[in-house]
Amino acid sequence: MSDGSRRGAELDPSTGPHERLRSLGLELPPVATPKGVYVPARRTGGQVWTSGQLPLVGGELPATGLVGAEVDPDDAAAYARIATLNALAAIDALVGLDAVASVVKVVGFVASAPGFGGQPGVVNGASELLGAVFGSAGEHARSAIGVAALPLNAPVEVEVVVDLT
Amino acid sequence: MSDGSRRGAELDPSTGPHERLRSLGLELPPVATPKGVYVPARRTGGQVWTSGQLPLVGGELPATGLVGAEVDPDDAAAYARIATLNALAAIDALVGLDAVASVVKVVGFVASAPGFGGQPGVVNGASELLGAVFGSAGEHARSAIGVAALPLNAPVEVEVVVDLT
Amino acid sequence: MSDGSRRGAELDPSTGPHERLRSLGLELPPVATPKGVYVPARRTGGQVWTSGQLPLVGGELPATGLVGAEVDPDDAAAYARIATLNALAAIDALVGLDAVASVVKVVGFVASAPGFGGQPGVVNGASELLGAVFGSAGEHARSAIGVAALPLNAPVEVEVVVDLT
Numbered sequence: 254m255s256d257g258s259r260r261g262a263e264l265d266p267s268t269g270p271h272e273r274l275r276s277l278g279l280e281l282p283p284v285a286t287p288k289g290v291y292v293p294a295r296r297t298g299g300q301v302w303t304s305g306q307l308p309l310v311g312g313e314l315p316a317t318g319l320v321g322a323e324v325d326p327d328d329a330a331a332y333a334r335i336a337t338l339n340a341l342a343a344i345d346a347l348v349g350l351d352a353v354a355s356v357v358k359v360v361g362f363v364a365s366a367p368g369f370g371g372q373p374g375v376v377n378g379a380s381e382l383l384g385a386v387f388g389s390a391g392e393h394a395r396s397a398i399g400v401a402a403l404p405l406n407a408p409v410e411v412e413v414v415v416d417l418t
Numbered sequence: 419m420s421d422g423s424r425r426g427a428e429l430d431p432s433t434g435p436h437e438r439l440r441s442l443g444l445e446l447p448p449v450a451t452p453k454g455v456y457v458p459a460r461r462t463g464g465q466v467w468t469s470g471q472l473p474l475v476g477g478e479l480p481a482t483g484l485v486g487a488e489v490d491p492d493d494a495a496a497y498a499r500i501a502t503l504n505a506l507a508a509i510d511a512l513v514g515l516d517a518v519a520s521v522v523k524v525v526g527f528v529a530s531a532p533g534f535g536g537q538p539g540v541v542n543g544a545s546e547l548l549g550a551v552f553g554s555a556g557e558h559a560r561s562a563i564g565v566a567a568l569p570l571n572a573p574v575e576v577e578v579v580v581d582l583t
Numbered sequence: 584m585s586d587g588s589r590r591g592a593e594l595d596p597s598t599g600p601h602e603r604l605r606s607l608g609l610e611l612p613p614v615a616t617p618k619g620v621y622v623p624a625r626r627t628g629g630q631v632w633t634s635g636q637l638p639l640v641g642g643e644l645p646a647t648g649l650v651g652a653e654v655d656p657d658d659a660a661a662y663a664r665i666a667t668l669n670a671l672a673a674i675d676a677l678v679g680l681d682a683v684a685s686v687v688k689v690v691g692f693v694a695s696a697p698g699f700g701g702q703p704g705v706v707n708g709a710s711e712l713l714g715a716v717f718g719s720a721g722e723h724a725r726s727a728i729g730v731a732a733l734p735l736n737a738p739v740e741v742e743v744v745v746d747l748t
Contacts, residue, residue, distance in 0.1 A: 305726030396470030402729030561635030564732030
């Protein structure tokens with residue numbers, strides 16, 4: 254209720270996250286199989302915490318390497334969006350996206366060339382997707398961090414925590 | 419109540435976090451405007467999670483670069499303290515510092531030159547401020563991490579999770 | 584109850600985490616004294632959040648340096664296991680391991696040589712130990728991150744969040 258009214262400030266309250274993804278031309282991908290003894294997302298109390306998500310598309314990374322060197326920052330923002338779509342798929346598979354009341358936290362790790370300080374612009378690819386899907390309920394706390402290397406030499410990794418209705 | 423008695427072990431229970439900041443000669447700065455679709459802090463249940471905070475002073479970084487190379491570790495500890503003051507400002511703007519029962523977790527990211535292993539000393543700048551402001555209720559779990567680069571080439575970034583009364 | 588039945592799918596329900604550690608030939612070490620104004624683990628609501636744990640053995644690191652350069656990835660997985668054992672010791676000292684209902688999240692930071700993308704294999708050293716100790720209740724969300732440097736030049740650092748019964 255209160256959640257619907259918050260979203261109503263920006264988004265058509267008669268639509269849900271699935272419709273908004275469709276109107277963005279996006280589709281939730283299948284959840285990627287984790288490469289270890291862990292799960293794509295876990296429920297704890299009234300929250301879901303996702304694993305760090307890579308920008309895998311059909312099991313493949315569209316690019317590898319350091320942002321600010323091999324990977325263009327604008328492209329990296331698009332990869333952060335893909336990683337976030339994978340996080341939404343993990344949440345949807347666990348509890349259904351309609352059960353998301355709000356987004357609490359996003360951490361965006363950006364594999365960064367020495368001296369690259371544009372992590373906020375890259376991680377905006379994640380934040381803007383969450384805003385488009387959840388409206389003001391998608392406003393989250395966020396950390397953007399530049400790291401030396403990521404699994405499979407991915408350029409970005411995104412983890413998400415959401416509150417459930 | 420129980421919170422007051424815990425703090426009472428170390429600090430004058432008749433004072434609150436605002437008074438303690440004043441007695442340290444510190445003032446909460448205005449909350450920095452986030453550079454994306456996110457917010458400085460989010461409440462979730464009985465907690466507040468802050469965004470990663472940079473050591474911005476009046477919107478400017480006092481230094482940039484890697485700790486252990488361009489930035490002295492002792493200076494970096496002072497910057498971690500400033501970043502933590504910004505985190506406290508974000509919490510205060512959202513719920514008021516008097517609503518903080520205890521500090522749960524601090525993550526301190528330190529932009530680190532190759533081979534620099536002094537992250538704990540740097541992040542002590544954050545932990546010691548929280549101890550001075552909250553007493554034993556400020557004792558937190560903590561991770562100190564050395565990273566390749568941070569937004570705007572900041573030397574440190576600090577995120578904080580607190581429990582509310 | 585439900586917890587016991589989940590574990591029962593894989594593990595002898597008549598044993599607890601202490602017995603399982605013993606059957607693995609492992610013993611909980613003493614909790615390492617933090618190097619600052621923080622604590623090894625904090626309880627918040629029905630959870631415990633640990634500090635980032637290094638693979639200290641008797642207060643000493645068995646190796647230092649970057650994984651993929653000075654440190655072999657398979658050895659690093661063993662160090663991730665040791666760091667996780669230290670995390671379990673911190674949880675045990677705070678609430679007792681028998682109070683753990685399930686593992687929510689693991690973040691594994693791996694000090695990584697440029698171009699090293701094998702963080703998932705390293706952090707499996709953490710995840711597999713949690714699976715062996717807690718069975719399916721040990722299945723967690725996870726992020727594996729490659730970083731520039733860690734405290735004391737440790738090769739890995741592991742933090743753990745658990746739900747309590």
